Amino acid sequence: MKHYLYCPGIIAAKRIGAEEPPAEYLSERRPLPPELAAGYRRVEAEVPLRRPSLRGVADYIAVDRWGGVVPIETKAGPGPPATPEIYQLAAYMWMAETRGPVRYGILIKDKPHTIPYTPDLAEALMTIIKNIAQIYAGRDPPYVTRRCAACGYARHCIYKNTRRA
Ligand code: SF4
Numbered sequence: 001m002k003h004y005l006y007c008p009g010i011i012a013a014k015r016i017g018a019e020e021p022p023a024e025y026l027s028e029r030r031p032l033p034p035e036l037a038a039g040y041r042r043v044e045a046e047v048p049l050r051r052p053s054l055r056g057v058a059d060y061i062a063v064d065r066w067g068g069v070v071p072i073e074t075k076a077g078p079g080p081p082a083t084p085e086i087y088q089l090a091a092y093m094w095m096a097e098t099r100g101p102v103r104y105g106i107l108i109k110d111k112p113h114t115i116p117y118t119p120d121l122a123e124a125l126m127t128i129i130k131n132i133a134q135i136y137a138g139r140d141p142p143y144v145t146r147r148c149a150a151c152g153y154a155r156h157c158i159y160k161n162t163r164r165a
Contacts, residue, residue, distance in 0.1 A: 001054060001056065001087060001088050001091040001128070001132075002056075002084070002088050003153075004128060004131070004132050004135075005084040005087055005088065005128075006084075006145065006147065006151070007144050007145040007146070007147055007151060008131065008135060008141030008142070008143065008144055008145075009141055009144035009145070009146075009153070009157055009158070009159045009160075010151070010153045010157075011132055011135040011136065011141065012135055012140060012141055012157075012158055012159075013153040013156040013157050013158070014136075014153075015135060015136050015138075016156065016158070017156075018153050018155075018156035020152075021152030021153070028059075028074070028075065028076065029045070029046065029059040029060075029074055030059075030074035030076070030108070031074075032045075032060055032072065032074070032108075033108070033112070036072075036106070036108075036112055037062070039064075040062035040063060040064055040065075040070065041062075041063050041064060041065050042062065042063045043060055043061070043062045043063075043072075044060065044061050044062075045059065045060050046058075046059065047060070047061040049061075049092060049095035049096060049098070050095060050098075051094065051095045051098065052133070053129050053132050053133040053136065054091060054094075054095060054129060054132065055095075056091065056092060056095065058071045058072070058073065058092045058095075058096065059072055059073050059074050060072035060073075060074075061096060061099070062106075063100070067100055067101070068100065068101050068102065068103055069096045069097070069099045069100040069101065069102050070102070070104065070105060070106060071089060071092035071093050071096050071102070071105040071106075072105065072106045072107075072108065073085070073088065073089050073092065073105070073106070073107050073108070074108045075107065075108065075109050076109075077109055077110070078109055078110040079109060079110075080113070081107045081109070081113050081115065085107055086107070086115055086121070087124070087125060087128065089105045089106075089107050089115055090105070090115070090117065090121050090122070090124075090125045091125060091129075092105060093105045093115075093117045094122065094125055094129075102117050103116070103117055104116045104117055105117065140158075144159045146159070146160075148160050
């Protein structure tokens with residue numbers, strides 16, 4: 001998901017076998033505020049999640065007192081949640097549904113933000129997941145962002161030095 005949101009061209013690069021750059025393996029996970037963790041029945045860290053077309057490792061998965069499943073992501077930096085951060089958390093919410101009911105997730109920046117898992121967010125997420133699946137199936141992305149200067153997949157990119165997009 002984070003790759004698609006950075007540039008759909010990365011999915012095309014992965015489709016043809018591009019390896020993840022070493023920096024991708026570095027975890028950005030930050031400690032959970034104790035007062036937040038105390039409000040949950042159980043909290044697991046670095047939880048691998050998987051559903052068709054998508055997989056990832058959630059920073060934390062909490063379970064509330066009613067059995068609800070709550071993905072928690074930690075990000076560096078202040079400010080309100082950015083759109084890519086919300087979609088990444090939404091992807092964890094969708095994948096975490098395999099563990100139980102998900103009503104919201106939490107994004108922790110300089111403070112925790114509760115992100116409701118609304119039908120509109122789920123529908124927008126499904127559109128992205130469908131696009132990712134189509135790229136893996138062979139369709140080239142309809143656009144690429146060309147944020148190439150900081151892209152770890154530039155060496156394998158079929159768009160970087162062409163006019164295809
Ligand atoms: S090198 Fe540029 S166009 Fe290619 S995937 Fe990366 S950001 Fe996208």
